[in-house]
Amino acid sequence: MLKLYGPRAVWEKAGSVPVLKVSPGVPADNRPVVFYHGWSTDSEKQLSKALIMAAYGYTVFIPELINHGQRGALPDYYCVQDYDRFWHTVLATTEEYEELSSFIAADMGCYPVVMGHSMGGFIALGIGSRYADRLNGIISMNGSGDWMESHHFFEQRFHMNLAGHWTLRNQVEENTPLAHTGEMKDIPCLLLSGEADTSVAMQAQQHFYNVLHQTNTRAEYRTYPGLGHFVTINMMDDALQWLNRISMR
DSSP, X not given: OOOOOOOXXXXXXXXXXXXXXXXXXXXXXXXXXXXXXXXXXXXXXXXXXHHHHHHTTOEEEEEOOTTSGGGTOOSOTTOGGGHHHHHHHHHHHHHHHHHHHHHHHHHHXXXXXXXXXXXXXXXXXXXXXXXGGGOXXXXXXXXXXXXXXXXXXXXXXXXXXOGGGOTTHHHHHHHOGGGGGGGGXXXXXXXXXXXXXXXXXXXXXXXXXXXXXXXXTTEEEEEETXXXXXXXXXXXXXXXXXXXXXXXX
């Protein structure tokens, strides 16, 4: 019989990071998930996704990211002069995961599955490439593991020509998950992309998956014809079915 739970949500602190914790309403198995939000939004706007997962028994942790929400929301998220802030957020949030994962392991007794949409999907893969021993799986929705290919796409999308003058080039090249697929060879990974996404083109994620799958046979990639830069109920259903298949340690 399907078990559903009435969720509850409270703000907590994982060190210096505010985290919205969404729990099943009654005791359930220890199945933590971290959900990273996208660029220009905040943690509380992810509640609908978290509540769906909590209803199925998952405890969802939604960190507030720098430059967002209570950690300093920007007046304009699509100002070309602030482009570097996007990548600073990705890189800094990846660094913060060590502290967050320790907090969750102490609270739940196991490490989480790391999940994210859009920029959050970039972050989830960045964490997987760096902290493979501190998570149980990755779900990247409309994200990218080939950060340099995505950077080139953003240059075209926003009519930028940074060429060799981009100050973050070395950091992004060194930390792109594409350069660390060997470290991710044992991690269950689910990559989900809309085929009509014009915000984060799926070609970068397709390339990342092609390289990752050479060493990681547990990686799966699903695309959705006609879908833009959105998370649909079908996408959430696919994520939940996949979560139910993997084990927590």
